[in-house]
Amino acid sequence: MTSKIFRTVILGAPASGKGTIANRIVEKFGFVHISPGDILRLNVSNGTALGKKAKTYMDEGKLVPDELIIKCVSGRIIEAGNRSWMLDGFPRTVAQAERLQATEPVDAVLNLDVPTDVIIERVKGRWIHLPSGRVYNEGFNSPKVPFKDDVTGEDLVQRPDDKPEIVRKRLEVYHEAMKPVLEFYEKYNLVTKFAGRKTAEIWPEVEKFLLKKTEEVVAKRQ
Numbered sequence: 001m002t003s004k005i006f007r008t009v010i011l012g013a014p015a016s017g018k019g020t021i022a023n024r025i026v027e028k029f030g031f032v033h034i035s036p037g038d039i040l041r042l043n044v045s046n047g048t049a050l051g052k053k054a055k056t057y058m059d060e061g062k063l064v065p066d067e068l069i070i071k072c073v074s075g076r077i078i079e080a081g082n083r084s085w086m087l088d089g090f091p092r093t094v095a096q097a098e099r100l101q102a103t104e105p106v107d108a109v110l111n112l113d114v115p116t117d118v119i120i121e122r123v124k125g126r127w128i129h130l131p132s133g134r135v136y137n138e139g140f141n142s143p144k145v146p147f148k149d150d151v152t153g154e155d156l157v158q159r160p161d162d163k164p165e166i167v168r169k170r171l172e173v174y175h176e177a178m179k180p181v182l183e184f185y186e187k188y189n190l191v192t193k194f195a196g197r198k199t200a201e202i203w204p205e206v207e208k209f210l211l212k213k214t215e216e217v218v219a220k221r222q
């Protein structure tokens, strides 16, 4: 392929700061942000056929079947055309990772690593704008107007599943589920871990890494 696009996957536990880092990456590097969770929620609220099929799984906190999610992600990858992209919330199973690697091999997997106690504390102050998926955090990433989205001015909400005991459970489930996915990518030497307690510590490392890596990959494809 002669294309110079850069393909990346961002992994991080719920409330690890993945949303904030992902938004900064999009601003700085202009990647197309592909988030199946956001796509599905939009489809659910618009009542599309995909939304109707996905809703039953989402309501039960279950993963949407691979076939459905792969179709939805590949559609977005095709739409991205010759623009670089970043997947956020995909892959979540080895089957998804294998499918992606067979059709659109990624150049880098960014693995955000934030301690569990930090995450539990953090979710208490997390507010989201449902239609866009934009995430705010009291203290270090507050909205300009309290409880309002910066872009649309619409209300921000707290997710019911942001309660500490539910978060702890979700973190366990996340790590258990991601283990084989990480092992899959480690075989290809694609994983870079970014460890820290704060987004302010992690972001400069991610930025430095991507500046270097995108240059390398693009140079190789000249």
Ligand code: ADP
Pocket (backbone or CB within 6 Å): 014, 036, 037, 038, 040, 057, 058, 061, 062, 063, 064, 065, 066, 069, 088, 089, 090, 091, 092, 093, 096
């Ligand atoms: P969270 O699990 O933190 O709520 P998302 O916003 O990424 O995260 O996803 C919302 C829901 O959409 C998930 O609970 C799941 O039902 C579905 N979903 C998102 N991404 C995937 C995926 N890669 N594979 C299967 N289902 C997914």
